[in-house]
Amino acid sequence: MQFLRFLVPKLNQQRKLNVLPDVASGDVIPKIIHQTFPTRQLPNEIEENVACLRAMNPHWEYRLYDDKDISDFIRQNYNDKVLEYYNRINSAYGAARADLFRYLVIYKCGGVYIDIKSTATLPLDSVLKDSDCFLLSHWQNKKNEEYEGFGFHWDLDVPDGEFQQWHVISAPGHPFLKAVIETIFMNIDLYLPSLHGVGQYGVMRVTGPITYTKSILPLMPLHRYRMVDATVDLGLKYSIYAKFSHMKIYKAKHYTVLKEPIVRLGPGGRMLSSLMAKVQGTADFLKGKKLASARKNS
DSSP states (O other), X not given: OHHHHHHSOXXXXXXXXXXSOOOOOOSSOOSEEEEXXXXXXXXXXXXXXXXXXXXXXXXXXXXXXXXXXXXXXXHHHSOHHHHHHHHHBOTTOHHHHHHHHHHHHHHHHOEEEEOTTOEESSOHHHHOOTTOSEEEEBOOOSTTSTTTTTTOBTTBOOTTOOBOOSEEEEOTTOHHHHHHXXXXXXXXXXXXXXXXXXXXXXXXXXXXXXXXXXXXXXXXXXXOOXXXXXXXXXXXXXXXXXXXXXGGGOSSOOGGGOOSOSBOOOXXXXXXXXXXXXXXXXXXXXXXXXXXXXXXXX
């Protein structure tokens, strides 16, 4: 298995694909709020949350995108290849598609993306600075903090854990987002479910916070950004629901429990993934026999 891991390229390695059109870098964050939901039929509590967000920010344009709007936006603002990458993400994984879209829409338009389940407790005009062009935030994940242990992953060796990406706040054309998007395209090309995972952790590695963080880290010395505490400095709140109960607002199975591949695989991908699964199974079996033998002889 280690031999095959060496042969198969890892995810989240930055390589330039020349697929994403360049967007001119902006100096300021436009006053646009972007949110997504599969349909325009919002649950009552979400509709109330949106109304509060809009009322608190009367001088900001508000844009809600459903699944059709997302496809239309990518088609109109990018190219067929970008739309193809988006469509290669399994439609059952709405969260992974939403990940890619938030990066695409903010890269193109700039503004504030915030998850539909999240909210703001302070007007954006009162917390954003004229000099801001990109904001980064970690979780409050230290001992006894609200999200203790959040955002730490075995394949993300960062002292403070992942950068939050349930909010993405940026001027258009920021290099951080270009790197994130291009890394996701590479991940889609390389993805094998038996190697890279499915469900929650697979999404985190293919399109989510692990990809977001790993793509941005090498570029931090090169480009402007402001590090903030999203809760304290910006007044953002992760969820209007009790912890994790937001899963109930989606009619389809939540992505965290899915077992199918995140990316639609071609015949070659299915064959290689099947081979990897068999090799992994053999490796696990031999490891189990070795441990049993060691226990027996101890």
